[in-house]
Amino acid sequence: MKLRTFLTAIxxxxxxxxxxxSCTTKQGAIRQMQNLAYDLRDNxxxxxxxxxxxxxxxxxxxxxxxxxxxxxxxxxxxxxxIEGQCxxxxxxGIKNGAIGGILGVGNEIRGILDALxxxx
Numbered sequence: 001m002k003l004r005t006f007l008t009a010i011x012x013x014x015x016x017x018x019x020x021x022s023c024t025t026k027q028g029a030i031r032q033m034q035n036l037a038y039d040l041r042d043n044x045x046x047x048x049x050x051x052x053x054x055x056x057x058x059x060x061x062x063x064x065x066x067x068x069x070x071x072x073x074x075x076x077x078x079x080x081x082i083e084g085q086c087x088x089x090x091x092x093g094i095k096n097g098a099i100g101g102i103l104g105v106g107n108e109i110r111g112i113l114d115a116l117x118x119x120x
Contacts, residue, residue, distance in 0.1 A: 025069070026069040026071070029062060029065045029066045029069065030066075030075065030078065030079060030082070032058075032062050032065075033059075033062045033063075033066070033079065033082045033083065033086070034082050036055065036058055036059060036062065036086055037082050037085040037086045037089070039055070040055060040085075040086055040089035040090065040093075041085070041089055044089050044090075044092070044093050045093075047093065052093065055090075056090075059086060063083075066079065
């Protein structure tokens, strides 16, 4: 009888850890997008060409990671707001000419904005 109780406790613990881990990863993707938005807000005026390339790549990687999870409507709204912040800072960078003359990076960021349905 004690063995059965012990095995049940182990199964419950494994299930609990798996559930906790998936939530952490799901929320981790949102946090990564928020950190990118903060970085764009605080540092994009100092970005080099390579920094803009990295930012665009990070944005795409995070969005790809987010597609692996099921989000609630509230979480989706939060994600949309954060992505909108990222897009706004990218548009500001383009309009300020920091990357406007660099066709490769400018077009990549324009592609991201087009995919988000954002007019620039």
